[in-house]
Amino acid sequence: MVEKKKIEKPVTKPNTNRKKVTFKEWWTKTVKFFKDVRIEMKKVVWPSQKQVIKHTIVVLTFTLFFTVFILLADVIYEQLIFKFLLKIR
Template sequence: MMVEKKKVEKPIVKSVSNRKKVTFKEWWTKTVKFFRDVKIEMKKVVWPSRKQVMKHTIVVLAFTLFFTVFILLADVVYEQLIFKLLLKVR
């Protein structure tokens, strides 16, 4: 008894590059428009004053220092608890 080989059809592979080819002129026009739009939007931005930037920077640094010290102290306390209570070392 012979086994018939079935013909397996290969899937049709469509071209990946279905995008329209952009000419240099179109690309340049879009790029210039993009930067013009960026310039317009940047004029709408309300920038903080130097005083506000300094104030916010100090607040961020203070919180960072506070939480650094807090985590350092918590680490030391937990280390001591683990070694003294659980492992009975030191």
């Protein structure tokens, strides 16, 4: 008979080399992060109010169109399934 060999997985030790971060170090890193965020936000090119309104109208129009399209497709498929395939109603 063929014996099944146990495959031993290597034991991984938890990472004990991590240095504990003091509150002061954490605070300086946090302050630096928010300063960097502020600098990057100044570089952003924001759209004008006219562009925002235009794009909002486009999104709402497409949403309305696809909502109606899916509603009509659902009604048509429901009628096809119930009337022709299941012969109910």
